[in-house]
Amino acid sequence: MRTVGLSAKISSASALQLAAETAKQLSFRGLAVCFDEQTAGAIGQSGAACHPKADLPGAADLLITFGGDGTLLAVARHAPSNVPIIGVNMGTLGFLTEIRVDEFQDVLDQALRGDYVAERRVTFDVTVTGPGRDLRYRVLNDAVINKGALARIIAMDVEVGGQFVSTFRADGMIVSTPTGSTAYNLSAGGPIIYPTMGAVVLTPICPHMLSNRPIVMPDHLEIEISIASERQEVFLTLDGQEGVPLNEHDRIRIRKSDVSVSLIQAPGKSYFDVLRRKLKWGEER
Helix, strand or coil: CCCCEEECCCCCCHHHHHHHHHHHHHHHHCCCEEEEEEHHCCCCCCCCCEEEECCCCCHHHHHEEEHHHHHHHHHHHHCCCCEEEEEECCCCCCCCCCHHHHHHHHHHHHHHHHHCCCCEEEEEEEEEEECEEEEEEEECCCEEECCCCCCEEEEEEEEEECCEEEEEEEEEEEEEECCHCCCCCHHHHCCCCCCCEEEEEEEEEECCCCCCEEEEEECCCCEEEEECCCCCCCEEEEEECEEEECCCEEEEEEEEEEEEEEEEEECCCCCCCHHHHHHHHCCCC
16 A cells, blocks of 8 residues: 545544544655545645545545544545545444544554455445436435425335336435445334345335335346426435435436445454444443
């Protein structure tokens, strides 16, 4: 590894301080350091190598984020498959940023030696097509269709693998990766999916029909959702960070991406350890 990319939650003084200290340490060890533009400005490193968040992953051999899941998502969904990521949790509830501050130095040393375990997480490619537009995104957590503040129930025609499923009438729809199953999907009553499973979860939000339940399907099936409601205020949200207004008869296609995200794991810690701690499932043995 020759270049390390750093991104921190700019509203967290402790995250910025740790990012600045880490940059000095890496430079001392002879490694090049680059930042996203917001982080660099917040720690007074605007003269260093800086990139927009979407471009930072392509400039680094290793990414480190300091903050919560949102900080990691902002750069991780743009990362190539071969760039591992260390997500350092700075005190917020995070399922992706599972490395504590007191574990970080050991994990970093191991990563720089090439002695680390990384878990591959699937991402989805999302396209929005309609009159005059063809938009493309990649998500690590989820793609969510939501109604606006004054909109009524949305009607959505859903096809999976080219087969019609149903017309869902609901406040919205969550299409979640296994990684995102513990995010909005979980709060909407969807299931927790083991993060390396080849699955996708389709979860209606407050459906009009109580028999409309979450559906778990293999992730090789393409999902297509068409907005059937007329003159409604409807939005598509990507990983909770990018929003796109949707028009009547827009088509949203979601398929498994060829690019995965590589998250470096804390040694000796399982996914169930993370669930027990984050969801407070009781005392550990």
